[in-house]
Amino acid sequence: MDNSADEMEEDETEWQNSFVDPAAPTPAAAATASGPSITKTHKIILHFDLDCFYAQVEMIRNPALREVPLGIQQKYIIVTCNYVAREQGVTKLMSVTDAKEKCPELVLVKGEDLTHYREMSYKVTELLTSYCPLVERLGFDENFVDITEMVERRLAQTVESHKFSFKGHVYNHISADVQAGDHPRLVLGSEIAAELREAIHSSLGLTGCAGIATNKLLAKLVSGTFKPNQQTTLLPENVSDIMGSLSSLRKVPGVGHQTAKRLQALGIIGVKDLQLFPLNDLVKEFGGPTAQRLKNLALGVDDSPVTCTGAPQSLSDEDSFKKMTSTQEALEKVQQLLSSLVERMHKDGRQPQTFRLTIRRYSATNKWFGRESRQCPIPNHIGLKITSGSSEDAVVQLLPVAMKLFHKMVDGSAAFHLTLINVCFSNLQPRGPAVSGKGSITSFFSQSTSPRKTQTCSSQCQDDSCQSGDSRLMDRHVGTHIQHKSQLAMNSTSSSKATLHGFKWKQSSVVAVEENQKASCSTAGLNTTETNSTKTHLLPPNVDPEVFKLLPEEIQNELLSPAYSDSLSSTSKSSLATDVPHIPKNKSSQPFTDSQNITEVKKAANQLDSSDTATAMNHQGPPGTSAVPEVNITERLSFPRSSDCEFPGNVDPEVFSELPLDVQRELMSEWKQQKPILKVPSSRKQPRSSMSKDRKAAGKSSQANSLFKYFKPT
DNA sequence: CAGGGTAGCT
């Protein structure tokens, strides 16, 4: 076993000749390579592709479905179907009507709720990860695994007399004609692939295909060559065969619609065209890196590493529909999407820092494509509601935030027609023990916490400990996997919902609630959220709103930026100190610095019609059409009347007013509870009663009043 | 493209 290095050298020449790998070799098996100048990079990559994944999951849930033609339906299309249905001509992404026509017996199961698929998907990835740490997900049903190290270890243990033979198919070779001895690593790769497929089948009941090759591109391409439940190895000598077999450029992973079109414009139609196309000309159209990459892909060359996917970087929920034309419908849809998303987020355990709302508008031309989104930071107090499991509270507080974003894109006073709404949490921060020894599990997610770039997990483990301990033991044979299987079995039966797609990096169980964040939450909460132009009432006191409106947006944004208002507020504060003695010295008052008369809010909420509230009611009109000039808003925002009825600064009154009444009520009580941390001066000179009537006086608000404009509405 | 997700680059 000591001579493994020698064997590798020989092997190296073989694969190295097979294609040009222009990129600098990765450190790969450098540790075991003995050649002085040649760094060995003979990677062995597996690609797993589960058979008709959604259909399999449904057939596991209801075994009776195994014997009937089954289609998984999302809206009006069959996203996938089992092989019984395929025999009758049903295909993926076929419309329901076409499918029923082909196969009247087709049994349909709704597949819009991805929960079960997602859970099963993560179990597969988790299982693979337990054997080999370098696993990259591609969608819900595919995984890449870099097994280079595992292969090298097995090779080192392989006895001289070992008889090499491939498991499964070998691309373009008939069965047993291959001199397997020439490709020991790929043989071992095929054995490992077979074991992993068997593990997936025995512990999860899923079948799938695998491709074994020397890079991701090739592994993926070859995995599909024998379709259900089989595996195929691609030898380096057959790379050009498989690339040449592709019917169009679009079949090359990495070449999408747009790229294909641009290539076509250059007269590049097939893979061979691209292989032969002068790189220089390609560079002119695509730029250096992309041009080289495209050419490489056409040649079957792909040096991209298998990157550990880890836990998802965002969670989203969406729904599409034929038409949505009122903000009422939108609000209800957003609420329902939020409910499930918040639940999922809670189970994940991490705390989202960013919320995004995206829409798709209908238009006769260009009906598809064209999504618009707006995002904003999530105030910490809401984030904590999510992680702590106060889901309803979280939804209630997120709803106005979402609607605010909605109205940044959709003018509620004009006609609109939406066909999709999506809600998304991102910038997911691990919560956990404040101090994490870098020792174990916690270090796993501490990496993702900081910068954000999942480590590339360069193929050869930099951290040998992670591999050696576990992998070596479970490396050898299926028998050693039994332990894992039972673990997984227990896992799947006992954990049901709580564990969900729990990786070790999931870390959700560790709940170290950091109460001290309250202080910092306030600072984080505010200023960040605003970039819109219509908020002249947010302006620093020394800026004329009329002038402001005329400024370029960049400048406007700068004026509104935290940095600017910070510096400004400190000066203002000192100058205002006498005027408004109760203003706190820090800006921590933010989330709740804005204030509003509670009776006004209540009245607006209830759409009362008393003359007293008539003016306030104007704000409920369609945004932008309000007959009430912004002074009114400013005015209201500038005069907190009563200490027990603060209106949080990040809430847009107009949005608030369109929320369901019960949500308004809930929000109000929330805010009251939060009130203790509000640092807004509670005692104004003016008794609140005068406020509602005397708008003009308020409108002429002094500098002191203007200060409140920092505590931005909307 | 459909559909309900994802991720990375710009």
Next chain:
DNA sequence: AGCTACC
């Protein structure tokens, strides 16, 4: 924030 890509 949008585009492109992947499933």
